[in-house]
Amino acid sequence: MMQLYYSPTSPFSRKVRVVSRELARDKQINEILIDPWTDAALRTLNPLSKVPTLILEDGMAVFESAVICDYLDQLARSSNPKSGVIPNDGAERLSALKWQALADGMMAATGRLFADSKRAETDRSEFVMERQAYAIQSGIDAILDGLAQLRTEEPHIGTWSVLIALYYVDFRWPDRRFDIPVRVRDWMAIMSERESLAETIFHLPHFDDDQKSIA
Template sequence: MMQLYYSPTSPFSRKVRVVLRELGLEKQVSEILIDPWTDAALREHNPLAKVPTLILEDGMAVFESAVICDYLDQLARSTGQSDGVIPQDGIDRLNALKWQGLADGMMTATGRLFADSKRAETDRSDFVMDRQATAVQSAIDAILEGLPQLRTEEPNLGTWSVLVGLYYIDFRWPDRRFDIPVRVRDWMAIMSERESLTETVFHLPHDNDQKSIA
């Protein structure tokens, strides 16, 4: 059985866990909570000591969420488990990967801004924080403009990436620091009851997370 090292606060972990479920592969992967900051076991598999990290049955480690999602998509297609979440060619494929790229950048900016906000004021850079905040809000604005491409009836990797990124903003900034327009929130609500999302909700680590999916 494959193993997935993850953190319940990591948006990149959640993206992979959502894709796992959308592909119907969750029973083939044991999900293992890990603290990437303190657990030396992770670095034995991934020199970057980052989550998510997927360990294949032959022991090979696969890291970076986009690479993991691509591997899982190909696995699901090759085994007939699913038609996949990444379109195979043309503009549909480009759009899915483009939205994943935007969402990944938005999640990175959100995480960095949150981390900087916890620093002492003397250790912060207002310029860097403003730049990250602008990146987050600009990404939200682009999502609003691009909603017609993010079809709920045919969700793909781009759709799931954007959804996870938006929910990550709410997780890190529950005071609604950023303006997510009503149209975008309505779009989020349409997908919010999907099991892949309800089973992977962001939260601080707790003992129940140690369960693996067999």
């Protein structure tokens, strides 16, 4: 059985966990909750000491969410060529990967902004924080403009990535600091009924220092 090291606050972990369920691969994966900031064993598996990290049955470590999702997609297609969340080729594939890239950038910006907001004011860079905030809101605006490309039937990797990025913004900024338009929230509500999202909801882990888990 494969092993997935993850944090429940990590949007990249959640993306992999959602995709594994959508591809019906989750029964082949043992999910292991860890604190990537303190778990020394993780560094022996992944030199970056980051989540998610997937350990294959042969012991190979695979990391970075896009790479793990690509592997799981290929694994699913090997048994059913019509399954998968990454389109095979052409403009559809490029569009799906583009949306994934946008969402991954939003996730990174959200995590960085949240981490910086917890620093003492003397240790912050207002320029960097404004840049991260601008990236998040610009990403949301782009999602509104391209919402028709994020299909609700047979959603692709871009769809899942965008959803998780939006939910991560809400998780880190429950005061709704960022403006997610009503039309986008309605779309999120429709998609939230999927079991894969309900089973992987963001929450603080039960570690001694919750605030460290900002991956």
